[in-house]
Amino acid sequence: MDNMKISGGLGIFNKIKTSKNEQGIANNPFKSNPFGISFKGKVQTSDLFVKSSEGTKNTIVQKGKMAASAVIASLVEIKNTLAQKFEPVINFAKQTAEHITNLANKISDFKVENISLTAFKKETKAPTISRGAQKLLNEYKDNVGGLGTLWESLATV
């Protein structure tokens, strides 16, 4: 009788234990998949407990693919965000480059002939001669020796 009571008690205990375990597994998926990867709140389930005959190789490949797809998705999003942010900068650079090209064209078309250097030149004075010298020059235009004689006569005074 005692043995029957004990075995009956153990049976009830085992049933309760099993049902509790089943409930726990159903509520928490990580318990069945402790290596599950989460991206953006969505759990990527992957059964790691595969048969040893398939080996760990397939598992690693599968997980790699998942990670790669997630990384690519993130990169695309980053690219779009950056493109939006840099759009005004790119437009500004394009506009500046256009202005520089226009200026370069204007410079290449500019002719040196248009520059007048007269403003930078020193005024060259024509050799001036005093009125007295001009009078002597006219008087002795054809007789330069006369000027020499006149000079000698003055020097001896």
Add this chain to the structure above:
Amino acid sequence: MFKTEIAKIEHIIEALGAHPDPSSIGILERLGTNSPSEEIREMTAKALVAKNTHDSLVVLVINKGKGMNDLSPKVAMNSVNEILSLEDKAEVINILEDTMHLHSDIEIRETARSVRALIELS
């Protein structure tokens, strides 16, 4: 010599400087560069430089005691100054370079070298 005479000689020197006859250079050299008056030697140097011909410039460059080789520093410096203020220095540069290399007197060669350097710097 009185001031009035000097004023008249100044007019004669000016007239000779502007005279187209080449013999005017000979008169300026004979009477002007040999004058005992510094003032007349200065005026003569100015007139000869203003002519800017080979014959007129040679008088001032290669002759000892005349033009830029004058014993009076005032006359010599005035001659150099007139040469430096020439607009067309081609002829004077040729004469200076020949003097630098070919003249027998070392002092005249050195003076020509100095004036040539001053022309480069001016």
